[in-house]
Each structure stands twice: as C-alpha cells, then as structure tokens.
Amino acid sequence: MAVNPFDLLKQFGNMQERMGEIQERLRRLTVTGSAGGGMVEVEMNGHMEVQQVRVSPEVVDPGDIPMLQDLLRAAFSDAMFKIKEKIREEVSSLTGGLPIPPGLMGM
Numbered sequence: 117m118a119v120n121p122f123d124l125l126k127q128f129g130n131m132q133e134r135m136g137e138i139q140e141r142l143r144r145l146t147v148t149g150s151a152g153g154g155m156v157e158v159e160m161n162g163h164m165e166v167q168q169v170r171v172s173p174e175v176v177d178p179g180d181i182p183m184l185q186d187l188l189r190a191a192f193s194d195a196m197f198k199i200k201e202k203i204r205e206e207v208s209s210l211t212g213g214l215p216i217p218p219g220l221m222g223m
Contacts, residue, residue, distance in 0.1 A: 138206065138207055141162070141206050142161070142162030142163055142203060142206065143161065143162060143163065144162070145161060145162030145199070145202050145203070145206065146159060146160065146161050146162070146167065147159070147160055147195055147198040147199045147202055148160075148195065148198075149191045149192060149193065149194030149195025149196070149197070149198055150191055150194060151186075151187045151188075151190035151191040151194060152172075152175060152187045152190075152191075154172075155171070155172040155174065155175045155187065156169075156170070156171050156172070156175060156184075156187040156188055156190070156191045157169070157170040157191055158188070158191040158192045158194070158195040159195070160195040160196070160198075160199050161199075162199060162202065162203060162206070164196070164199060166192070166195075169188070169191075171184070171187075171188075175187060
C-alpha cells in the first residue's frame, strides 16, 4: 500500500489547525477546585496555571497552619483533576473521540 506524501502533509496541516483551536479553547477554560466545604478554592485555567486562590477568613488560624496547608493542597488537587477532565472533553470533541496519547498536554 503506497502512502501519498501530499496526503500526509495535508493531514499534518489539519492537525496543526486543530492544535491551534485546542490551545485557544484551553486558554478560555477555567475550573475551581475546593476543599473544606468551599472554604478554600483554587481557580485554574486550561494551561494548568493557578489564576486565583480564595481562603475564607474563618480558616485562617495562626495556631493551625498545617490544616490550612492541607486545605490548599486538597483544593489544588481538586482543580488539577477537574481541569484534566475538561481538557480530555475538549480534545475529544475536536479529535472525534480519538483517545489522547499518554503524556500529551500534561495528561
């Protein structure tokens, strides 16, 4: 079976266009991870950058910094899980349901 190099170039061009579209969608994506019943929230974008951290005043106890650190870690982990799920959904919708190769885009 002969492979037409022009077809490969055309497919590559289509992939580049789709990747540009995926990057744009990811730029607009945001999720909020939370912990402690919403007392600590971490907002993250589709590039996995933390955009905002919100901490309710009642959580700030100078005598219990380890609890606040645990809540921050839990909220960050929640945001990471949510953004990875959103990225999978976005990419899947653009790739026609083809699976994302492991390691692609931080997945």
